[in-house]
Amino acid sequence: ETGVTQSPTHLIKTRGQQVTLRCSSQSGHNTVSWYQQALGQGPQFIFQYYREEENGRGNFPPRFSGLQFPNYSSELNVNALELDDSALYLCASSLPLQETQYFGPGTRLLVL
């Protein structure tokens, strides 16, 4: 049990809609990273939040945005959903400056 929780577990949206995914980090972890995992592929880094600020971003467009709250929980927002956004979205938490990241169970997003 990693302690990282995500909600919702599954979500179905249509093209053009907006979605918000939520993550609660493991106790004591103040760094949260988000990854997108398409079917049959490895996770791809979206961005990371540390001290409520974005701390690194992968090759994802601006319609992918995030927030981190004072209690270290985090949100991933995706605007103008596209079919290719269908994927498992993973949240991972870690201690500051630690490479070891612990993943939550993910949110499965299907865009129709």
Added chain:
Amino acid sequence: GQQLNQSPQSMFIQEGEDVSMNCTSSSIFNTWLWYKQDPGEGPVLLIALYKAGELTSNGRLTAQFGITRKDSFLNISASIPSDVGIYFCAGRQETSGSRLTFGEGTQLTVNP
């Protein structure tokens, strides 16, 4: 973007056999991590490696950080049915902050 080449893509073995999989890159990584992912779940950390040449064990699992810092391997000894799943390598580069780059995964099937 930076990719990790993970092989083999899939393995079908008999219970009790040993398994070896590896990850290579054209770039240097400062940290190597090995994760296992079961269907519908997030990746679970198996082993973390932080120094070139480091050899670390976790039960029946052994992983090594290559001396060139461009590769890593994972061995599983005396496989059992619950070893079934997808194994991912992940690496962190000094220039990429805490971002993890993942391989494409090795799908392991163990026949009883």
